[in-house]
Every structure is written in structure tokens, then in C-alpha cells.
Amino acid sequence: MSRPIIRRLKPEEEELLRKREEFAAVRGALAEGEMELLDLRNQLAAFEGRYLRQVGTLYAELDEWKARISELQARLNPSAASAAQAEEARERPTSSKAVAIFIPPNLDLRSSSLQNIGISLHKSLWGLFCANRRSTAMPIN
Secondary structure (H helix, E strand, O other): OOOOOOOOOOHHHHHHHHHHHHHHHHHHHHHHHHHHHHHHHHHHHHHHHHHHHHHHHHHHHHHHHHHHHHHHHHHHOOOHHHHHHHHHHHHHHHHHHHHHHHOOOOOOOOOHHHHHHHHHHHHHHHHHHHOOOOOOOOOOO
């Protein structure tokens, strides 16, 4: 009877084989993580669009009410300072309205190019929100 010849792997070859298997497992985990990251970015972009539309509209409404109050105060107590405050308050709603109107509600923010546009839009429009406010910290990169 003849016995088949079986080649045994050298220890270096065994270690290389183990490392390749480990690398394949890590690579698979990386691919899953990248897919999850992409999904989260898409969700964030969609949230940003909804946030800017909904909160921007509310800020515009709040600014309009502040402007009306300032105008009434200027009528009740006429002075140069109250007139300047009323004028400043009257200018504020236009920037808030521009943000709310600028983003169409049916815009699909899931594509990567639109995500980049959304992020840069958010950064530039955040300055409009903070122009007459104390906080300039941007909540989203």
C-alpha cells in the first residue's frame, strides 16, 4: 500500500495563512462599517434638510414677531434708538426666510454631491442665523 505524500506547511506559511484570513475578516468588517457610515451620513443629510426647512421657518416667524414688537415699542416710545432697533429687527426676518425658502422640500439629500452641497450650505447659512445672535458655534461640521 502506498501512502499519499502530504506536504506540511512551514510555521511561517501557517502564520501567513492565518494573517490572510484575519485580514479578510477585518476587510469585511471595514466594508460593513463603511456601509453603515454611508447610511448614517444619508440620514444626517436628510435630517439637516428637514431641520433647515422647519426650524428656519420657525426662526423667520419668531423674527417677524420680534420685529412687530420692536415697531410697537418704537411707536409707543419714539426715539432714535428704538427706531434703529425696529429697523434692525425688521431686517432679520428676511435672512431667516431666505434659509427656509432656499431649500426645496422635495430635494433628495442622499447623494454624496448633494450632501456636500448641504454641508457647505449649512455652514454658510449658519452665519445668517448667528449674525445677530451671541452664539456662533456651529452644531454640525
